[in-house]
Amino acid sequence: MSTYHAFTEAEAIAYARRMPDLFAPDSELTSREIGDGNLNLVFHISEPATGKSIILKQALPYAKVVGESWPLTLDRARIESETLMIQESLCPDLVPHVFAYEKDLALTVMQDLSDHVIMRKGLIEGNRYPLFAQHIARFLANTLFYTSDLGMNQQEKKERVKQFINPELCKITEDLIFDDPYRDADTNNVPAAIRDAVETIWNDRELHLEVAILRNGFLTHAEALLHGDLHTGSIFIKEDSTKVIDPEFAYYGPMGFDIGAVFANLLLNYAAQEGWSRDEQARADYRGYLLGTIKEIWSLFHGEFRSLWSLYGVDRVQQSESYQDWYMQRLLRDTIGYAGCKMVRRVHGLAQVADINQLQDEAAKERAQRLALQIGTSLIKHHRHAQSIDELLDIAIQAVK
Amino acid sequence: MSTYHAFTEAEAIAYARRMPDLFAPDSELTSREIGDGNLNLVFHISEPATGKSIILKQALPYAKVVGESWPLTLDRARIESETLMIQESLCPDLVPHVFAYEKDLALTVMQDLSDHVIMRKGLIEGNRYPLFAQHIARFLANTLFYTSDLGMNQQEKKERVKQFINPELCKITEDLIFDDPYRDADTNNVPAAIRDAVETIWNDRELHLEVAILRNGFLTHAEALLHGDLHTGSIFIKEDSTKVIDPEFAYYGPMGFDIGAVFANLLLNYAAQEGWSRDEQARADYRGYLLGTIKEIWSLFHGEFRSLWSLYGVDRVQQSESYQDWYMQRLLRDTIGYAGCKMVRRVHGLAQVADINQLQDEAAKERAQRLALQIGTSLIKHHRHAQSIDELLDIAIQAVK
Structure with missing residues (x-):
C-alpha cells in the first residue's frame, strides 16, 4: 500500500482523510492538483464544511524541464521535509508546518499557504x-x-x-x-x-x-x-x-x-x-x-x-x-x-x-x-x-x- | 563468535590460521603483541617455518593518553581499512596491503612491515x-x-x-x-x-x-x-x-x-x-x-x-x-x-x-x-x-x- 506510486486525486483525498487530528474519517474533502507537474505533484486538499485545508506534496521520480525528462531521486522529498523541520525548530513562523512525511511514498503533508x-x-x-x-x-x-x-x-x-x-x-x-x-x-x-x-x-x-x-x-x-x-x-x-x-x-x-x-x-x-x-x-x-x-x-x-x-x-x-x-x-x-x-x-x-x-x-x-x-x-x-x-x-x- | 571482544594472542593466532591463502590450517604460528596498548592491539603473527608474517590490528574501544582513558569509537577501524584500500588503489607501493577487515571485531589484517x-x-x-x-x-x-x-x-x-x-x-x-x-x-x-x-x-x-x-x-x-x-x-x-x-x-x-x-x-x-x-x-x-x-x-x-x-x-x-x-x-x-x-x-x-x-x-x-x-x-x-x-x-x- 505504501509502495511508491504517483497519487491520483482520489488517493490523495483518501490519504488525507486518514491523517489523525486533521480531518474526521468521514469528512467531505476536495482535491485540486496545483503543481506544475515538472517535479512534484501538489494536491490542495480542503474540507469545504470547515474551511480546513492542507497540502500533500509528492515527489515524482523524474524532472521535466523544457520538454526534456530525466530521472531524479525521490530522496529529495526526505531532504525537503527534514530541512523544513529543522528550519521550523529555528524560526517556526517562517516555514510551512510539516504534519507528516512518508518516505516510501516520497510524500510530505504540510500547511496550506494559499492565502500567500x-x-x-x-x-x-x-x-x-x-x-x-x-x-x-x-x-x-x-x-x-x-x-x-x-x-x-x-x-x-x-x-x-x-x-x-x-x-x-x-x-x-x-x-x-x-x-x-x-x-x-x-x-x-x-x-x-x-x-x-x-x-x-x-x-x-x-x-x-x-x-x-x-x-x-x-x-x-x-x-x-x-x-x-x-x-x-x-x-x-x-x-x-x-x-x-x-x-x-x-x-x-x-x-x-x-x-x-x-x-x-x-x-x-x-x-x-x-x-x-x-x-x-x-x-x-x-x-x-x-x-x-x-x-x-x-x-x-x-x-x-x-x-x-x-x-x-x-x-x-x-x-x-x-x-x-x-x-x-x-x-x-x-x-x-x-x-x-x-x-x-x-x-x-x-x-x-x-x-x-x-x-x-x-x-x-x-x-x-x-x-x-x-x-x-x-x-x-x-x-x-x-x-x-x-x-x-x-x-x-x-x-x- | 564475531561479537567484539579484545583478542588474546591465542585468539589472534587462531584467527590468522583461518585466513585463506595466508597460512595452512595446521601451520605453526607465533604471535607477539607489539602495539603500545593505548589505542589498538597490534599482533605480529608469523610462521617460523616459512618466514611468512602478517599484522592483525584491532581497535580498542578507548584511548589512553598520559594515564587518562576515554571511550573512542571502533568505527575508526572501518575508516582506517577503507582509507587504506582507497590509497592502495591509487599508489599500491606506498601503503600496507589490507588482506581483510572484519567490522564486528574492529579488526584489520594487513601486510607486515617489520623490515621498515x-x-x-x-x-x-x-x-x-x-x-x-x-x-x-x-x-x-x-x-x-x-x-x-x-x-x-x-x-x-x-x-x-x-x-x-x-x-x-x-x-x-x-x-x-x-x-x-x-x-x-x-x-x-x-x-x-x-x-x-x-x-x-x-x-x-x-x-x-x-x-x-x-x-x-x-x-x-x-x-x-x-x-x-x-x-x-x-x-x-x-x-x-x-x-x-x-x-x-x-x-x-x-x-x-x-x-x-x-x-x-x-x-x-x-x-x-x-x-x-x-x-x-x-x-x-x-x-x-x-x-x-x-x-x-x-x-x-x-x-x-x-x-x-x-x-x-x-x-x-x-x-x-x-x-x-x-x-x-x-x-x-x-x-x-x-x-x-x-x-x-x-x-x-x-x-x-x-x-x-x-x-x-x-x-x-x-x-x-x-x-x-x-x-x-x-x-x-x-x-x-x-x-x-x-x-x-x-x-x-x-x-x-
Missing part, C-alpha cells in the same frame, strides 16, 4: 513587503548560524552533513549555475537579441576564474545547512507573513549562496523594471525600494547573526571579534559572488525568470537582460575585493545611469 | 632517505587529487564525504591542535623552562586569529580524503621503500593539512638538531638535508599534482591555468599554516614528539622547544601571505641564525 502569493509574482505586480527584510534576515541568520560550526555542536554538525548529502540536486546547481552559462551549452536558452553579450561572457577568462572559485566553494565549503534554491519563487508572502518553501536543494554549503540567491532575485526584478509600464519616477522609486530591501536585509542579517554568535556561539576559538570580522567580510564576499552567479544564469541559462521573460516590449526586455548580465558579471568580478554591501548597491545604481 | 622502521626513529638516528621526497610527494599528489572534486566524479565524491564522516577523531584534532595549545588548558604539558614563551602564545591575538581561520578550514573545507595524521610516526620507511600507515583520522578536509603535517614533522626534527651530539657542520648538513627534503617534496608534489590535473581533471570549469594557479597558491598557504599548527602543538600540547623530548641536555632541549615554537608561530602568522615554499624555508633558516 509567490513573492516573484508579488514583485512583478509592483507590491512592496515592508516586513520581508526583517523576516528573511531572521530566517537566514537563524538557519545559517544554528546549523553551522558556530552555533551547534561540531560533532553533531558532521552527522548533519552526512544526513544532507544531496548529490543529484547539487549536480543541477553545479551545471546550470556554475558551468553551462559560461560556455555554448545545449542547455542554454540564449535570447537572439543579446547573443553578442552572451558570447562576451563565454570568452571572458577573468570572469571564468571568479566563477570557478565560487564553484569550488559550492563544492567544498560545508558551512551550514542551506536552503539551496532561495529565489523569490521559493518564498510565499503576504503583507504580514513570509514563508520559505521548497528546500529540495538543501545541503551543507557556503552560507553566502543562500543570501546571494535572495539578493540576485531582487536584482533581477530591479533589471526587469526596464519593461514595466510605469513612469520614470515610479520605476526609480521601485528600484529604490528593492535596493533598500537588500541593504536592510544585509544590515539586519549581519546584526542578528553576530548577536546570535556573541550570545550562543559554541566555540571558544571562534568567539574573538577579529575572527568574527574576518568571517563576516568573507561571507559578504561570497554573498556578492553568488548573487552574481544567480543572476547571470537566469538571463540565458536553462531556467529563466518571469520578471524579465514576461516583458512584452522586446526592446525593454533586451535592455533588462543586458542590465542583468552587466550587474551579475560585475558582482562576480568584484566579489573578492568587496568591503561593504554598498559596493553591491553601487554596481546596481551605476548600471542604470 | 618508523621514520621518526630513523630521523632521530640521523638517517637520510633519498627516495622519501619522491615517495611522499607521489602519495600526496595521488591520494589528494584522485579523491577530490578535481580528479573524481563529483557526485561520487559526495558519497565519499558521507562514508568518511569521522566526528570523534576529528574532535581530537580540533581540540588538541587548534584549541588547547593556545590557552591554559588542562591537557597541555607545558615544559617549565619555556613557560614564558608558551604564555606569550596564549596572549597573542594576532596568532589566535590565524589559528581560528585554519581551524575553520579544518571544520568546513571538504576538499579531499585526508590521511589526517600524517606525521613521521605514521610513516614506515627503509632505504628503498616508504609506507604510510594508520589513517584512523581520515576524513574529507583541506589538502594542506596532510602536506603541512609532513613538513611540520621534518621541521620538528630540524629544531631538535639543537640537542643531538653532532658537530656544528654535521648539524648544519642534516638541517640542510631536512629543508632540502621539504623543498623537493613541494616541488615534486606541485609538479605531479598539476600534471595529474591537466591529464585527468574531470571538471571543465576547473581546468583553466589561472584557476590552477589560484588553487595551488591557496594550497601552499594552507600547507604553511597547518605546518605551523602541527609544530606548536607538539611543543607544549598533550602529545609531544620524541625528536625533542628524548634530548638529554636540558639547555639544548629548551633551545629546541623555543625554536619549534618560533618557527611554528611564524608559519602560522605568515601563511595567508605566502607566495612560495622558499618563504617557509627562510623562516626556518632565519630562526637558527
